[in-house]
Amino acid sequence: MRKKPSGRAALLRVSEIFDIPAEAGAGAPRVTITGDRRVHIENHRGLLEYGPETIVAACPGVTVRIRGAGLEISAMSDLELVVTGRIAAAEIVS
Amino acid sequence: MGAIMDLISGRVRVELRCRYSERAVNICARHHIEFSDLTRTPEGNACLTVSIPGYMKLREVARDTGAFTVGIVLRRGAPFFLWRLRKRYALFLGLALCAVLTGLSTLYVWQIDVTGNETVPTSKILAALRNNGVDIGTCVLDIAESPIANKMLLDVPELSFITLNSNGSRIDVVVREKVLRPELYDPDARVGVFAKKPGIITEITALEGWSLREPGDAVDTGDELISSYVPVGQGYNTHASGEVWARTWYELTLKMPLETAKKEYTGRTKTRTAVILGGKRINLYFMGGNPYTSCDKITTYKRLTLPGGGVLPVTVVRERYEEYESAASAFTREEAEKLLSAHLLESVEREIGDGYVADFDLSSDVSDGVISVTLTAECVEQIGQERAEDGSGQ
Numbered sequence: 001m002r003k004k005p006s007g008r009a010a011l012l013r014v015s016e017i018f019d020i021p022a023e024a025g026a027g028a029p030r031v032t033i034t035g036d037r038r039v040h041i042e043n044h045r046g047l048l049e050y051g052p053e054t055i056v057a058a059c060p061g062v063t064v065r066i067r068g069a070g071l072e073i074s075a076m077s078d079l080e081l082v083v084t085g086r087i088a089a090a091e092i093v094s
Numbered sequence: 095m096g097a098i099m100d101l102i103s104g105r106v107r108v109e110l111r112c113r114y115s116e117r118a119v120n121i122c123a124r125h126h127i128e129f130s131d132l133t134r135t136p137e138g139n140a141c142l143t144v145s146i147p148g149y150m151k152l153r154e155v156a157r158d159t160g161a162f163t164v165g166i167v168l169r170r171g172a173p174f175f176l177w178r179l180r181k182r183y184a185l186f187l188g189l190a191l192c193a194v195l196t197g198l199s200t201l202y203v204w205q206i207d208v209t210g211n212e213t214v215p216t217s218k219i220l221a222a223l224r225n226n227g228v229d230i231g232t233c234v235l236d237i238a239e240s241p242i243a244n245k246m247l248l249d250v251p252e253l254s255f256i257t258l259n260s261n262g263s264r265i266d267v268v269v270r271e272k273v274l275r276p277e278l279y280d281p282d283a284r285v286g287v288f289a290k291k292p293g294i295i296t297e298i299t300a301l302e303g304w305s306l307r308e309p310g311d312a313v314d315t316g317d318e319l320i321s322s323y324v325p326v327g328q329g330y331n332t333h334a335s336g337e338v339w340a341r342t343w344y345e346l347t348l349k350m351p352l353e354t355a356k357k358e359y360t361g362r363t364k365t366r367t368a369v370i371l372g373g374k375r376i377n378l379y380f381m382g383g384n385p386y387t388s389c390d391k392i393t394t395y396k397r398l399t400l401p402g403g404g405v406l407p408v409t410v411v412r413e414r415y416e417e418y419e420s421a422a423s424a425f426t427r428e429e430a431e432k433l434l435s436a437h438l439l440e441s442v443e444r445e446i447g448d449g450y451v452a453d454f455d456l457s458s459d460v461s462d463g464v465i466s467v468t469l470t471a472e473c474v475e476q477i478g479q480e481r482a483e484d485g486s487g488q
Contacts, residue, residue, distance in 0.1 A: 051134055076123055076130070077126065
């Protein structure tokens with residue numbers, strides 16, 4: 001029997017059909033990397049881990065892991081998160 | 095810019111002490127407490143920067159949830175600086191006074207800008223405005239723009255339009271000048287050329303009309319020199335014009351005493367200062383009147399200006415008194431003659447305009463200590479003057 005899609009997956013599907021940005025329609029995370037110095041994460045759900053070498057942010061459906069050196073959370077609100085420092089990698093962990 | 099705003103609004107660096115600092119940070123985010131510069135201390139606590147309202151909210155959240163404790167690491171910004179100065183009452187009184195004075199100053203005219211004038215000097219318009227009660231330092235509320243504009247049109251007849259726009263403490267005066275109607279040349283007007291001075295004609299050039307005189311003729315003031323009636327053919331009338339050059343004579347006399355009183359300054363001086371603030375004079379001295387029996391008074395007005403050129407409604411008045419004593423002074427006859435003859439020649443040259451002095455003679459006489467110098471000058475000048483003819487001509 002075919003598995004019924006979750007609410008979030010359904011929203012993502014609808015966003016795709018109607019060509020609506022997923023971060024607006026389905027609350028999907030949006031990760032913007034500027035050079036190797038700044039990562040901007042929108043629609044996060046909180047920090048799971050932070051330190052000068054790794055910052056892990058929980059996002060709807062995924063986890064975003066930033067690795068690098070001298071990492072610092074330069075600004076944070078309930079929706080946005082800005083990480084600065086020398087960025088080595090940004091990973092999406094489903 | 096952000097750093098400047100942080101300094102103005104104030105920021106607090108706090109340390110969140112708890113077992114799991116990620117949890118404390120997430121609680122802050124969930125309670126809409128915006129923060130920045132999150133770092134982890136060696137002890138594992140979270141160190142972050144929040145605004146003052148954010149800090150108040152953070153303390154509330156910490157108390158309500160009990161998940162962490164808050165410790166201040168650093169306070170910076172204007173609110174904390176002012177808080178430290180809170181017992182300096184004179185400072186705050188001065189600030190309040192300054193604010194009140196700044197507010198009051200906007201009720202007074204600080205600057206008057208005149209635009210639109212090309213031939214009428216700005217100083218003339220400003221002087222007329224001053225006569226009508228608009229000057230730097232005048233209360234803006236006292237300026238009735240429309241009646242003043244009407245009076246200004248009467249006071250400065252060269253203007254055809256004027257409007258006063260009050261823009262805070264600045265008055266913009268926009269003017270338009272009258273375009274004067276040019277004097278029309280009427281070729282049919284019965285105008286002749288008459289002698290404005292007596293003399294002997296040396297040259298007569300009739301551009302229009304008929305010459306009634308010839309070179310060598312002696313004429314008196316008011317004699318017609320070029321007639322508007324031209325007796326050629328049937329004869330016709332025209333607007334006479336032309337130039338009539340003639341030899342003229344002047345005899346002028348100037349007198350002056352050879353002995354006069356001369357000022358000898360004693361070297362004693364006194365300076366008094368006053369301030370004119372918005373039209374009101376404030377004397378910065380106690381005793382008025384002249385400090386010396388005989389003295390010169392030199393008054394200088396200095397209007398204070400800002401570096402950009404803006405004029406302040408403050409004028410500093412300095413009155414300098416220089417004491418002198420009267421002493422007799424005598425001119426030699428040669429000195430007096432030289433002085434008076436120069437004045438006499440200057441007077442004649444001013445009188446003859448484009449003409450020139452062909453010859454002159456000076457004579458002097460001293461009587462009862464008074465020297466009298468007489469100049470007799472022979473000049474060549476233009477004596478023709480256009481004027482409407484009284485009669486009907488020929």
